[in-house]
Amino acid sequence: MRDSGKRLSAGVVVLRDTPRGMRFLLLRAFNHWDFPKGLVEQGETPMQAAIREVVEETTLTDLDFAWGKAFIETGPYSRGKTARYYLARTESETIDLPPNPLTGRSEHVEYRWTDYRSARRLASPRLKPVVDWAAGLIESKEVATEVPGT
Numbered sequence: 001m002r003d004s005g006k007r008l009s010a011g012v013v014v015l016r017d018t019p020r021g022m023r024f025l026l027l028r029a030f031n032h033w034d035f036p037k038g039l040v041e042q043g044e045t046p047m048q049a050a051i052r053e054v055v056e057e058t059t060l061t062d063l064d065f066a067w068g069k070a071f072i073e074t075g076p077y078s079r080g081k082t083a084r085y086y087l088a089r090t091e092s093e094t095i096d097l098p099p100n101p102l103t104g105r106s107e108h109v110e111y112r113w114t115d116y117r118s119a120r121r122l123a124s125p126r127l128k129p130v131v132d133w134a135a136g137l138i139e140s141k142e143v144a145t146e147v148p149g150t
Contacts, residue, residue, distance in 0.1 A: 006076065009083040010050040011037020012063065013134040016090055016113055022138055023113035024131065025095070026122055027057060030109075033122040035130070037083055046071070046084050054088075057107060058095040063088040072133040074126050085130050087137055 013035050014025040026033045036057040040049040047069060054060050067087045074083045093113070097106045114122065119131045 007079075007081045008040045008046060009037045009081055010040050010046040010053065011035050011083060011085050012050050012054050013085050013087045013130060014054065014058070014060065014063070014090055015087065015134070015138065016093065018113070021115060023115060024119040024134070025058070025090075026112050026114055026119060027097070027108040028110040028112075029107055032124060033112075034124075034127065035085060037085065039081075047086065050084070050086050056100075057097070058111070059098060060090050060092055060095055062090050062092055064090070067137050070137060072130055074130065077126055083126075085134075087134050 011034075016023045016025065025035065027036060036054045038049065038053040038056070040046050044052070051063065054063060065086060065088045069086065071084050071086050073085075076082055095111055097108050097111060099106050112118075112122075116131065116135050120128055123131050
């Protein structure tokens with residue numbers, strides 16, 4: 001998608017509740033860890049592209065966008081591309097890393113469910129603000145859903 005001359009990728013910070021707390025899904029390609037994402041195709045909204053990319057890269061289909069359409073965008077990288085990330089929960093623990101139908105190879109070689117500190121440690125400098133943004137939304141949602149006096 002071209003918006004004001006920029007190339008836009010869209011993806012999802014996927015979270016899973018565990019007995020040890022919230023976990024972030026990170027995918028590894030070579031030595032780079034990222035969230036599921038890819039280019040917005042013509043005729044798609046960024047949200048549609050983000051959901052499509054999660055399915056294509058992880059086979060996850062049970063995303064719950066509990067924070068609505070809130071998103072964060074990174075600054076330009078890789079020849080002017082910008083990445084937009086949404087936030088969603090999944091109940092699934094195991095994912096697949098299927099091959100790309102065009103290349104026959106998986107785009108990612110590993111996945112991890114990590115806590116906040118590990119996500120920040122693995123994330124590139126471009127993604128650290130995304131991890132912090134997601135953690136802030138998680139915290140605000142948890143505070144908002146607590147019942148006063150319990």
